[in-house]
Amino acid sequence: QVQLAESGGGLVQAGGSRRLSCAASGRTINNYNMGWFRQAPGKEREVVAAISWSGTNTYIADSVKGRFTISRDNAKNTVYLQMNNLKPEDTAVYYCHAGGFLSSTSYVPSLGYWGQGTQVTVSS
Numbered sequence: 001q002v003q004l005a006e007s008g009g010g011l012v013q014a015g016g017s018r019r020l021s022c023a024a025s026g027r028t029i030n031n032y033n034m035g036w037f038r039q040a041p042g043k044e045r046e047v048v049a050a051i052s053w054s055g056t057n058t059y060i061a062d063s064v065k066g067r068f069t070i071s072r073d074n075a076k077n078t079v080y081l082q083m084n085n086l087k088p089e090d091t092a093v094y095y096c097h098a099g100g101f102l103s104s105t106s107y108v109p110s111l112g113y114w115g116q117g118t119q120v121t122v123s124s
Contacts, residue, residue, distance in 0.1 A: 001026045002113040004096045009118030020081040022096030030074045033102040036081045038092035050107030059107050086122045093117040
């Protein structure tokens with residue numbers, strides 16, 4: 001079993017930056033593709049970024065391309081989401097996922113593990 005714990009959320013002004021962390025415990029995530037999702041009130045959960053197990057390949061959703069980056073530190077069993085130039089529409093609960101299927105155009109969380117989420121609120 002893998003337990004995922006997101007952190008780094010909070011209130012930030014529009015144009016600001018925030019870095020989210022997803023720390024894994026229970027077992028190593030070095031062999032897992034990892035993804036970040038978000039869910040705003042009244043909307044479906046959507047993928048924003050994903051990274052391959054090696055860190056070589058990444059996927060960034062069009063809605064955040066040029067503003068968000070994903071990275072991982074396998075030695076720390078942690079994945080990061082750097083969010084820059086935040087907008088009010090980025091307000092959501094952000095979730096980390098381990099073990100999905102990654103392609104050049106998507107990340108599908110078919111099986112695997114979810115974290116509990118961290119709230120990011122961007123004020124205008």
